[in-house]
Amino acid sequence: MKSKKWLSLNYFLQFAVQGVFFQYWLVYLTVTKGFTVLEASSIFAMVYIGRFVGGVVLVTSLVNKFDMKISYRILSIGGLLSALLYNFTDSNLTLSIVTLFVGATFFSLSPLTETAASIFLRKENLDYGKVRMFGSASYMLTGLIVGTILAYISKEFIYYILIALIISHVIFVFIPLPKSLEDSERDEKEPISFYWIKDDKNAILIILLFFLLQLSHAAYNNYSVLYVESLNLSVKWMLGILISLSIVAEILFFAFSNRIPLEINIKNLVTFVCSVAVFRWAILAIFPNIYIFAFTQLLHAITFALAQLSFILLLNKNFSSRKILTMQNLYSSIAFQLSAFIGMYIVGYIWEISTEMVFAVSSLIALMALILSRKLRLK
Structure with a gap:
């Protein structure tokens, strides 16, 4: 095949x-x-x-x-x-x-x-x-x-x-x-190991950056349905369509992502992703209404899909095949799973205080990822 x-x-x-x-x-x-x-x-x-x-x-x-x-x-x-x-x-x-x-x-x-x-x-x-x-x-x-x-x-x-x-x-x-x-x-004869990472500041920064970026999505991933329901959506059947908008945007992005040149500056691409994430969560915190939520669903194409592509391109330009598997293991384990586990509890606690505060905190977390993105040293 x-x-x-x-x-x-x-x-x-x-x-x-x-x-x-x-x-x-x-x-x-x-x-x-x-x-x-x-x-x-x-x-x-x-x-x-x-x-x-x-x-x-x-x-x-x-x-x-x-x-x-x-x-x-x-x-x-x-x-x-x-x-x-x-x-x-x-x-x-x-x-x-x-x-x-x-x-x-x-x-x-x-x-x-x-x-x-x-x-x-x-x-x-x-x-x-x-x-x-x-x-x-x-x-x-x-x-x-x-x-x-x-x-x-x-x-x-x-x-x-x-x-x-x-x-x-x-x-x-x-x-x-x-x-x-x-x-x-x-x-590839090199065994897969995590030991080399402790001497590679860049690898540590990359994993930490994407951990923070995914952690900023915790409120959205776990509570988006509850958030939309809290806005008193009058047409109930629209809920599924609103939630699905992000996946539609993601699919459309991937369909046309080949137009992104492979020689693009990855550092600037990652910075752009983090900047959009800061903006996405900030406007949800400032303007809690259904139209803003629908608009931010389209931004999922950047804060998630483009982030995924950026990570792939970043690995290809900076690591060997064996090190790529190590980085992918850490990316999946730390950036996605650990962030989801930690985020579930952090967001749950803040949610009880204020819905808007949840997304304000998400924006601040994305801002930390943005700051880290400028410290990367990439090929």
Whole structure:
């Protein structure tokens, strides 16, 4: 299978699973398992811890011991076996452990896939945006389709839909890897390690910067639906459309991202992303109304999608393939999972005080990322 088709299908299947889990698993835990929202949230939060541990420890160990092909298979099959356990327990503690395992296995596939994308971009000049948009489209379509189906069937079927999608990915990982990916693994003899990072100030700054940038999204990621509802939206069916605007903007950006020249100054690109994030959260804090929210949804194409592309381009120009996997592990584990876990609690506390203050704090966090972006030393 050609690199573009392999990566597109990989993104599509992984994001389909994410679309079910991250949009509907709280529903499964509360309706099917009978937990309160607070109890279900504490169980669900374990997926972030699992992804953090999986990215930092498990993925690195697997790739060092085996290769990317075997690592893909172990993580995908491990995710399936872990997810199957949901049907055999109703205990809060056991479900928390199961969720931890699911996060550490299946949802730790992301750094491997992003590393593959970086290798294809470097070796074949792959159009990353055109491929990555399959993931965003899959996430949105899965959410819409599953949401429609669940209006007519029992919420218990969320579990069976999740299992079916994970099985489809397990089948996929037995397809041979593209030749350029196998060649890259043969050429790279350097073991994957985190030790070199302590001597690389730039690498530390990059991870810290993207951690802060993603942390600034915590309020939006966790409470956007509650925020829109707090604005007393008169036409209730518009809620889903408003929330989906960000993903539509993301897909459109990825579709046309090949127009961004590869020789662009990455430092300036990252600075631009952080500046827009500061602006995005600031105007939500200052002007809490539905029209401003709709406008800021379009900015998601910059604060998230362009940020993702910037990170890929940044790695390609400054790190070897082995170091790219290390950075992707840290990016997934720290910038996404740790920020989501910490942000969930920080935002929850501030939310009780003031909705507007949540986005003011988000803007300040993005400002810290902006300041760090000017300290980067990139090629």
